[in-house]
Amino acid sequence: MNWFTWEQYKKQFLMLGIALALYAALAIPLGLYFWHTYQQALITCKQTNTCGRLTQDLFQSGWSRVLNPNATAGGLTLFNVAILAMPFLLGMFVGAPLIAREYADGTNKLIWTRSVSRHKWLTIKLLWILVATAIFAGIFAALTTWWSRAGNVLFSDHFSATEFAMQGIVPVGYAVLAVSLGVMFGALFKRTLLALAVTLGVLLAVQIAIPNWVRPHLQVPHHTTLSLYQRNIGTSVGAKTFALTVPAIPSQPGAWVLSSHAVNASGQPVTAVPPACQGAFGISQGSGGASDNAQSQDPLACLAGQGLHIAATYQPAYRYWDFQRIEAGVYLALSLIPIGVTYWLVLKRDA
Amino acid sequence: MDNVAAKTTTAIQATDLGKRYGSFWALKDCNIVVPRGSVTALVGPNGAGKTTLLKLLVDLSSPSAGSATVLGMTPNQSSGYLSEIGYLAQEIPLYSQMTVEKHLAMGAHLDTNWDNGLAVSRLKELKIPMGRPVGKLSGGQRAQVGLALALAKKPKLLLLDEPVAALDPLARVEFLTSLAQAATDAGGELTVVMSSHLLADLERVCDHLILLAAGETQLCDSIEHIIATHKLLVGPRNEATSSPGYSIIKETHAVNETNLLVRLNDKNFRSSSRWHVHDANIEDIVLAYMEQAKQEGDER
Numbered sequence: 001m002n003w004f005t006w007e008q009y010k011k012q013f014l015m016l017g018i019a020l021a022l023y024a025a026l027a028i029p030l031g032l033y034f035w036h037t038y039q040q041a042l043i044t045c046k047q048t049n050t051c052g053r054l055t056q057d058l059f060q061s062g063w064s065r066v067l068n069p070n071a072t073a074g075g076l077t078l079f080n081v082a083i084l085a086m087p088f089l090l091g092m093f094v095g096a097p098l099i100a101r102e103y104a105d106g107t108n109k110l111i112w113t114r115s116v117s118r119h120k121w122l123t124i125k126l127l128w129i130l131v132a133t134a135i136f137a138g139i140f141a142a143l144t145t146w147w148s149r150a151g152n153v154l155f156s157d158h159f160s161a162t163e164f165a166m167q168g169i170v171p172v173g174y175a176v177l178a179v180s181l182g183v184m185f186g187a188l189f190k191r192t193l194l195a196l197a198v199t200l201g202v203l204l205a206v207q208i209a210i211p212n213w214v215r216p217h218l219q220v221p222h223h224t225t226l227s228l229y230q231r232n233i234g235t236s237v238g239a240k241t242f243a244l245t246v247p248a249i250p251s252q253p254g255a256w257v258l259s260s261h262a263v264n265a266s267g268q269p270v271t272a273v274p275p276a277c278q279g280a281f282g283i284s285q286g287s288g289g290a291s292d293n294a295q296s297q298d299p300l301a302c303l304a305g306q307g308l309h310i311a312a313t314y315q316p317a318y319r320y321w322d323f324q325r326i327e328a329g330v331y332l333a334l335s336l337i338p339i340g341v342t343y344w345l346v347l348k349r350d351a
Numbered sequence: 352m353d354n355v356a357a358k359t360t361t362a363i364q365a366t367d368l369g370k371r372y373g374s375f376w377a378l379k380d381c382n383i384v385v386p387r388g389s390v391t392a393l394v395g396p397n398g399a400g401k402t403t404l405l406k407l408l409v410d411l412s413s414p415s416a417g418s419a420t421v422l423g424m425t426p427n428q429s430s431g432y433l434s435e436i437g438y439l440a441q442e443i444p445l446y447s448q449m450t451v452e453k454h455l456a457m458g459a460h461l462d463t464n465w466d467n468g469l470a471v472s473r474l475k476e477l478k479i480p481m482g483r484p485v486g487k488l489s490g491g492q493r494a495q496v497g498l499a500l501a502l503a504k505k506p507k508l509l510l511l512d513e514p515v516a517a518l519d520p521l522a523r524v525e526f527l528t529s530l531a532q533a534a535t536d537a538g539g540e541l542t543v544v545m546s547s548h549l550l551a552d553l554e555r556v557c558d559h560l561i562l563l564a565a566g567e568t569q570l571c572d573s574i575e576h577i578i579a580t581h582k583l584l585v586g587p588r589n590e591a592t593s594s595p596g597y598s599i600i601k602e603t604h605a606v607n608e609t610n611l612l613v614r615l616n617d618k619n620f621r622s623s624s625r626w627h628v629h630d631a632n633i634e635d636i637v638l639a640y641m642e643q644a645k646q647e648g649d650e651r
Contacts, residue, residue: 003460007453008446106444113409114461115434115504347428351411 001116001124009128012094016136024143031147038150054154083144083166087175088203090133095182096195098129099346103190108351122346126183126339130176137175141167156248159256159320161211168324173331177338178203184338187345210327216258218326221313224249225263228304235299237281241271242299244310254317265307277302362387362508362542363408367417370403377403379566381417385559388539389573390531392553393546395563396641401546402441404563405510408544409438422507434463437506441513443497447486451479451496455503462504470503473529491522495529502533509533511545515552523552531556550634562637564644574633580618581636584611586626596620601639612639 006013045051102108112118145167152158158167165171181202185195226246234245244262249255262270273281280302315323363385370378378400385391393401406412408419410426410433419426422435445454451474459465474481479492488496494514501509511530515523534541534556544561547553553560560577562570570577581600586592588607592599597613597620604610612631622628631639 001461004457007449007457105447106440106442107446108444109411109438109440110444110446110500111461112411112428113433113436113438114458115430115463116461117430117433118428120430350413351406 001120002128005125005128009132013132016094016132020136020139020143023140027143027147031143031149034147034150038154080162080166083140084162086140087137087171087178088200090137090175091178091182091199091203092196094129094133095179096186096199097192098125098183098186099342100186100190100192100195103187103351104192112351118347119343122343126342129179129183130335133175133179134172137172138169141169141171144171156254156317159254159315159317159323164215164323165207165211168321169328170324170331173328173335174207177206177331177335180335180338180342184342184345187342210330214330215323215327216315218323219315219319221258221315222255224252224312224314226250226260226310226312228300228309233300233310237273240273240278240283242273242281242303243271244300244303246310246312249312249314252314252316254320256315256317258313258315260310260312262303262308263311267311269311270308274303274306274308276306360387361385361420362389363419363421363544365404365417365419368404368407368414368419369416370400370407370412371415376415376566378407378563379416380568381563382568383561383571385542385544385561387542389559390534390543390557391545391559391561392550392557392574393544393561393563394548394550394553394637395546395569396645397548399563400566401563402512405438405512405544405546408508408510409433409436411438430463434504435507437501437504437509439497439501439509439511439514441516443490443493443514443517445485445493445496445500448484450484451481451488454485454496454500455481458500458503464505466503466505469505470499473499473502477525477529489522491518491525494518494522494526498526498529498533507540507542509541509543511543513546513548515547515549523549527552527556550637554633560633560637562640564641565648567644569640569644570637577636578630578633580615581631582613582615583629583631583635584613584622584626585609585629586611586622590625594620596622600636600643612636 041054042051045054099108102111111121148158148163148167152163152167157163165174178199182195182199185198185202186192189195189198226249228244230246230250232247234247236243236245242262244260246257246260248257264270273283277297277299280297280299361384363383365381365383368378368381369376377398381400381404393404395401403412407414408421408426410428421432424432424435426432446457449457455467455470455474458470459467471481474495477492477495479488479495485493485496494517498511498514501511514530515526518526530543530545534543543557545553545557554574557574559573560570561568582597584597586609588604588609590609592602592609592611596617597611597615599611599613601612602609612635
């Protein structure tokens, strides 16, 4: 059965090998170039005492668009999309056809009537495919992690939703889940195209649900309050309301900020612009008109003067690998469901 | 004692075997006995459940009612059971990208009693290109590869589902010759059940016949016995046709004569002098049963 599985899928294994080689050919020079440029810039900036601006300087040199999509207005780059798509492609093109194709071609009736039990056939097939998937995704993610190190150091963003899904061991868990789901839908629908489409849909749903609703709660987040006298505070203003956010915690580089909002001195959330600061926000105060003094004042300084500050919750950077381990474990555990269902479908249902 | 005897002489016994898909019975109340060493034709109109029956026997499908005993076992997915059964599905499924050689290697790796020499010599004799992907072979060649894969397993029971349906007449003859040869070579150790609509072809190689129609087993016997117990009676028009000596399967009337195809209930039946008794051929008998079943089905 091992020989036959190899014989049946050697072309696919070869394709996966080629894909890895191509990625390595791209990622290794890129990673070396980034790291080298970063080291050079570090030496130069020490001489000119401009290391505080290093990030912006490199940012403007153009390569930050690849390194840090979140820092640019465009969001994801094509390169990142390609890397993030890896588990999806495996699920759709390795997982979904695995059993669906046997049903569609009728070859299940050939192979299930050899002197090998269907159970053994399925077990060996799944083992080969899932182990190959894990190895492929592992090497793939290791390459991504390696070439991203300059970006990780510079931008401290490897906890961000995009980077988290690309680096470390999470991609392995996600790829195994993706392929398991593909196999199950293939066995369920017996048609590759339908299985492929449903697999894609479910994977997208998981990829949206986990970072938004599950990952933030894997461990109890830390709380902190920040003064309004700092850079990087995002302000949005409504009719008579405002909201303040921070993308990062200055004292916690690399931390993942889950939420941030303005609070008053007693810790109550504030969304309405205090009357004293309406002038600073350029909000007309009815008939009287704003005083010149208030209008020239900085809105944040005015809010700070009213005793406001920012409350934020975050996951500290040192939890990164805990989160990677937990989430990879969750994906692997979830994979057991489609695998179990696949056994049931293949063994209990008619050919 | 009876049980042991049954085990050694019966290859297949099905009792009230049925398969339901939703509310539709693809096979119902199937009762058959297939003796060991026989070559049995499984015939019946489309939708009579021939494919379903064969799939039940090789456990590609599980029964909704009744039971089957095959070679003394209940059909299952174990290696021990499957190694005794050769099965060739209707569409002759093969891995179209794989060469003939790779298919044989598959058998060598996956089949317990694989006889590679047998498969190779069979296919070489038929001049089938061993290194070519099976997707590029003709229909007849594919059928021969499928048969070789089933036979080289050294099965005790070979189940063939419409193996010649898609073949041209020459390939059909070649296939049936191969099959007959294999059955002879096995010297009574091999039981064959083959479904088909092509009665003339089945007659060439089969010694037993099962007729499924209208959800029932209409006939299950040796062809010799079926022929011996069915007669064509030709007599005058307008005369009572019923008799305790036979059951009428089919009755047709011409201008001044009546034709009856009957099953004799009494071995020593002698017709009156006004009736002529002729032997019926198996094709006529099978067709008569199929028509009768169809009429009963329409009346229901």
